[in-house]
Amino acid sequence: MTDDELRDLYRQMVTIREFESRILRLRLDGEIEGVVHPYIGEEAIAVGVCAHLRRDDAMTSTHRGHGHCIAKGADLGRMMAELFGRIDGFCGGKGGSMHIADFEIGMLGANGIVAAGLPIACGSALAAQLRDSDQVTACMFGDGVAGAGPFHECLNIAGLQRLPIVFVCEDNGWAANSVSGEMLSGTPASIAAGHQVRSTAVDGTDVLDVAAAMEEAVAVARGGEGPTLIVARCFRYQGHAYRNVDLPLPGGEEERRAWLERDPIPRFAEELARRGVELDPEAVSREVEEELGAAEDFARNSPVPALDSALADLFAEAPR
Amino acid sequence: MSERLKFFDALDAAMAAELRNDPDTFVLGTAPPAAMVEEFGGSRVREMPIAESAMTGMAVGAAGSGMHPIVLWSCVNFAFNAFDQIVNQAARIRYMFGGQADFPILFRARYLNGTRSAAQHSQTAYALFAHAGGLKVVVPSGPAEAAGLLRGSVRDPNPVILLEPERLRPLDDDVDLDAVIPLGSARVARPGDDVTVVSLGYTVIEACRAADALEAEGVSAEVVDLRTVVPLDLATIKASVGKTGRLIVVDESLPTCSVASEVITSVVEDPECLALLKSAPRRVCTAPVPVPFSPQLEDRVLPDWGDVRAAALEMTGISVADREGAGR
Numbered sequence A: 001m002t003d004d005e006l007r008d009l010y011r012q013m014v015t016i017r018e019f020e021s022r023i024l025r026l027r028l029d030g031e032i033e034g035v036v037h038p039y040i041g042e043e044a045i046a047v048g049v050c051a052h053l054r055r056d057d058a059m060t061s062t063h064r065g066h067g068h069c070i071a072k073g074a075d076l077g078r079m080m081a082e083l084f085g086r087i088d089g090f091c092g093g094k095g096g097s098m099h100i101a102d103f104e105i106g107m108l109g110a111n112g113i114v115a116a117g118l119p120i121a122c123g124s125a126l127a128a129q130l131r132d133s134d135q136v137t138a139c140m141f142g143d144g145v146a147g148a149g150p151f152h153e154c155l156n157i158a159g160l161q162r163l164p165i166v167f168v169c170e171d172n173g174w175a176a177n178s179v180s181g182e183m184l185s186g187t188p189a190s191i192a193a194g195h196q197v198r199s200t201a202v203d204g205t206d207v208l209d210v211a212a213a214m215e216e217a218v219a220v221a222r223g224g225e226g227p228t229l230i231v232a233r234c235f236r237y238q239g240h241a242y243r244n245v246d247l248p249l250p251g252g253e254e255e256r257r258a259w260l261e262r263d264p265i266p267r268f269a270e271e272l273a274r275r276g277v278e279l280d281p282e283a284v285s286r287e288v289e290e291e292l293g294a295a296e297d298f299a300r301n302s303p304v305p306a307l308d309s310a311l312a313d314l315f316a317e318a319p320r
Numbered sequence B: 001m002s003e004r005l006k007f008f009d010a011l012d013a014a015m016a017a018e019l020r021n022d023p024d025t026f027v028l029g030t031a032p033p034a035a036m037v038e039e040f041g042g043s044r045v046r047e048m049p050i051a052e053s054a055m056t057g058m059a060v061g062a063a064g065s066g067m068h069p070i071v072l073w074s075c076v077n078f079a080f081n082a083f084d085q086i087v088n089q090a091a092r093i094r095y096m097f098g099g100q101a102d103f104p105i106l107f108r109a110r111y112l113n114g115t116r117s118a119a120q121h122s123q124t125a126y127a128l129f130a131h132a133g134g135l136k137v138v139v140p141s142g143p144a145e146a147a148g149l150l151r152g153s154v155r156d157p158n159p160v161i162l163l164e165p166e167r168l169r170p171l172d173d174d175v176d177l178d179a180v181i182p183l184g185s186a187r188v189a190r191p192g193d194d195v196t197v198v199s200l201g202y203t204v205i206e207a208c209r210a211a212d213a214l215e216a217e218g219v220s221a222e223v224v225d226l227r228t229v230v231p232l233d234l235a236t237i238k239a240s241v242g243k244t245g246r247l248i249v250v251d252e253s254l255p256t257c258s259v260a261s262e263v264i265t266s267v268v269e270d271p272e273c274l275a276l277l278k279s280a281p282r283r284v285c286t287a288p289v290p291v292p293f294s295p296q297l298e299d300r301v302l303p304d305w306g307d308v309r310a311a312a313l314e315m316t317g318i319s320v321a322d323r324e325g326a327g328r
Helices: A003-028 A043-050 A066-072 A076-083 A117-131 A143-147 A149-160 A188-194 A207-222 A253-261 A264-274 A281-301 A307-311 B007-021 B034-040 B052-064 B076-090 B126-132 B143-155 B203-216 B234-244 B259-269 B271-276 B295-301 B305-315 B320-327
Strands: A058-060 A137-142 A165-171 A198-203 A228-233 B002-006 B025-029 B045-047 B068-075 B105-111 B136-138 B159-165 B172-176 B187-190 B195-199 B221-225 B228-230 B247-251 B282-285
Touching: A003 A043, A003 A066, A003 A076, A003 A207, A003 A264, A003 A281, A043 A066, A043 A137, A043 A165, A043 A207, A043 A228, A043 A264, A058 A117, A066 A076, A076 A281, A117 A137, A117 A149, A117 A165, A117 B052, A137 A143, A143 A149, A143 A165, A143 A188, A149 A165, A149 A188, A149 B052, A165 A188, A165 A207, A188 A198, A188 A228, A198 A207, A207 A228, A207 A264, B002 B007, B002 B143, B007 B025, B007 B034, B007 B068, B007 B143, B007 B159, B007 B172, B025 B034, B025 B052, B034 B045, B052 B068, B052 B076, B052 B105, B068 B076, B076 B105, B076 B126, B105 B143, B126 B136, B126 B159, B126 B228, B126 B259, B136 B143, B143 B159, B143 B172, B187 B203, B187 B234, B195 B203, B195 B234, B195 B305, B203 B221, B203 B247, B203 B305, B221 B234, B234 B259, B234 B271, B247 B259, B247 B305, B259 B271, B259 B282, B282 B305
Parallel strands: A058 A137, A137 A165, A165 A228, A198 A228, B025 B045, B025 B068, B068 B105, B105 B159, B136 B159, B195 B221, B195 B247, B247 B282
Antiparallel strands: B002 B172, B136 B228, B187 B221
């Protein structure tokens, strides 16, 4: 990767961190409604995964999906407008935090149902296979998925039919509010092995480690060799789901300290310094803050949707 | 081009015609027809593991990626494994994403009512799917209808569930394979003046049988074949009720929140229709239990032409007991 590309990875991670911090604040203050699932701490995964995706590659996302959208290239103002329920949001205010999608950039949607994105991602990969295109689909999900039926069904089918897909398990140790390891006989990787799907473990706090695994998995998928499961170990800094009440933070004091020492953002800044890549973290933070401020202004100034728009969009009208 | 075809052969012939017509169509199914695998290849007509949830979600993902999937669920009860993908995904994904993408999908499934298949294979399910919102729901009543409706379903840019009554298997008919029936138009299967019998799928056969019997008894029944539950063609129903002033809906589903309930509610909510009614409308439905196996028990719970006839005679002021007494 070039220095500019590396700096861009850093900036993307900062953007996700600051976007999520801002959204969490807006939610706790009651400025936006509904539920938000912060991605703070997991930024290196989305950014590392998207480092090797083209614009025309697809991605499916989860309830904790803002980071995925940002890394895939979604416009911050339109994301923010969706969170405010405004007309300029990606879904015209119909989706909100858990359903942001931008089909123009292959973001096939966040999904409020755990494990539901996996079959959809397999369908996107199947479409590429049927068309003989070399598009790849990245399927993002948490470790809580590993006990759910679609995980097993989809590993089986993707392996069997060599679908061009990369399954990315963001292993933050939690299945909603349960410790995920206590909810699973085996591990995501051992289940993949049972289906003869190759898997690889990466440090989900190291953007370059994630990116390297992704580069290989994407090459395999584009080459017609089928799926890979990437298991990225990480730490979720915040609670599972926020409305207007703050939540106790996950993990014990010691565990938190250990993870915070490996925080993906300063850690990558150090790595860039080691490589002699010029970076001014404060300047990046300043620029990102400005960009997010503009996105928030855009969202606040976006009109509330016309009320009758609530009745539109259920069915496509035009005869094919 | 017209051909003499049985019910399921007509459906498969129409499906093959659509595959020839549209290169974006493809089929996922646990047991796709061998002739179609042969003609289109095993990649495009793809045999799948028994994994309804994955298969259904894959159709959603492929449709959102510009393809046009056809999913064969086999028996509709198997699709209940995929309820999340049907209800949370297929039915609302277009809406919740603000109409960014279309999701043209045809889901095909049989319901086995009346074939001694017992509780887990005998459920019409159309009301369940209609209630999800965002799904079109189609129920053909014979081979020609089936072929035309299947082609109309594939050409509709939305998720469509086509429910195929197993009891129509032996029926054959002259089928125009070029005919396309757009979704949302009911048809009058048999004209009449005294009572409207709204029916769908297999119950159209029972309704027509009842109409034959009633004709001999001096009661003229008009049979309406709904063809689609979503969209519901209320104009055709209301026009018929406006003419007859009496309404029976025969639906081989439980009465609670059924198509029968919906049709009757829609009619009585309309003040003009209500004013024209000469008697209270009637639901002729399956008894509110799962369908039992024993032939005698199954026949007891499913509605048939005799139930329709009895309801029609009561509504027109002639009791069945009077008729049967007079006949003796």
